[in-house]
Amino acid sequence: MTTVSRRGAASPRELARIGDRLSFVYLERCTVHRDANAITAEDVEGVTHFPSATIGTLLLGPGTRITHQAMAVLGDCGAGVVWVGEHGVRFYAGGRALTRSSGLAEAQATAWANRRTRLDVARAMYSLRFPDEDPSGHTRQELLSMEGRRLKDCYRRESARTGVPWRRREYHREDFSAGDAPNQGVTAAAQCMYGIAHAVVAALGCSPGLGFVHSGHERSFVLDVAALYKTDIAIPAAFDAAAEGPEDIAARTRRALRDRINQTRLLDRCVDDIKNLLGYSIDRGSADDAPSPDIVTLQSDHDTLVDGGRNYGDEIIW
Template sequence: MTTPHPHQPTNDARRKLAKPTLAMLPRIADSLSFLYLDLVRIQQDDTGVRAEVATARGQETVYLPTAALSCVLLGPGTSITARALTTFARHGTTVLVTGSGGVRCYAATLPDSLSTTWLERQARTWSNDTQRTAVATAMYEKRFGTGTAPAGTSLAQLRGMEGQRVKAHYRLLAQQHRIGRFRRTYDPAAWDSQDPVNLTLSAANTCLYGIVHAAILALGCSPALGFVHSGNQQAFIYDIADLYKAQLTIPLAFSLHASTNPEAAARRSFRDGLRLFRLLPRIVADIQDLLAPDTQHTTPDLDEELVDLWDPVTGPIPGGTNHASSTGAPT
């Protein structure tokens, strides 16, 4: 049996050094956008999480910046070990299982959320019809621009205004790129037969949904409690993603109409555009502004919190404390 050199760390020591602390992890607003992987094996070693990629030159290893990724999309042919998946969850990285090219989301992990503050605020607002209507209206107004919708406009009228706005946007971009008449269609069963603009738009929207999903989970909100959309586990994701499509994914799709590989081009161009758009901090700020419009907010840091206890009279009280002295001994 060999004895390790006194200055050489053991496997246990390397694992402890590699394990992140809360202070080491970046805020969601500072994270990178997303990473799409397919036909790889992802596993954890003593150094970090690595992807084993089979290339013409043989097997190659690529280490992944797990602590700086907000979202990882796992495409077909991907396998991942339990240890690697645990590391993603510990870093707060959302892992989505998708179809080819990141199209359609089949499953997603839920990283640990350190606070339920925003989830409780979301649930209270969602369950009150008056407040839910106010948030839905504010979402439409964010798309139109402040002051565009007259006061007292109903949700049905706002839906009609939104439909006309999107149609006009499609028509303008089609004219600019000399495409001719364009009609938005999405048929997962006939994915490869779509025209390049629809194909690019669907691929870019899937990436956008993944990033929005990651930001929602990082705040501790529920992706299912939507205000405009309803009846789907991703309803709130669709709500928030719709705020940015007209500025991000729709113009991108038309600009790539002549691409020979529109799906791959969409992911690369979308990622580059996010650096300029600074989407993650904007998503966080928009969600906070929608759920608490009259409150000043800061981007949440990863601060460790104990679980509180609920009391119907006083509200939340500190957990991790023996309350026997305040309740008295049982009779």
């Protein structure tokens, strides 16, 4: 008889820090299952084991099947799970926060709910992306124009660096192969970056939908975070892969991107950037710096928090 359903959830102390995890693991044409607290991938060549607590994002390509037990352990470990369509064009994700605290989610919601602070965070994001320009005082329209110019400059710069011809950005949602090699690489890199960003956002307990630059999508904040590293990590990796030739561009882009992520310690950087953008202090507790217990409080008057799990009856709390 299986005992999977009777296993307790892992505590934060038992889980690997986000920055110490593999950025992503890509699998295709296999069955993903669970063996104790490891993830297994079985294909025609045999079975491969992956410690589930060390996975940042699991990318499931065409021909993959995953069991309920495997999803249970991945969710318990706070790993992102992304179903990637043919050539990595389509995207679907899920996961569970590593933290047991709502501190970062509340900080995000507070900053997002006020129009002024929402713009402040957006400006701070542009400042991270383009450190040689000062976005303070700019309107959102001016920030968008600034972003468009800098992206065009980045494409031209990477084209000159690698010798890969570049005409313009083209994204064909229904036909990945319709784009040229650098466009295919940029698309593949973007999907990987969305998976990594989603995993970090979910692991920190933030809301994927409350964006500061992007809006109206269930992953608006994920798109915000992924965009922070577009010009210095994602696009250069895509052009490096395209410089090697047009064959198997998606797989080579993933490998080039993984190398850059490891070299730049992107996961650590991503965690720190999110906390700083949301004004979240380390000493308030963190999913990545200190284990947090399962503490549930109740909101009372005058911004007072009281212990949960008890009946207060007619008590008056000040």
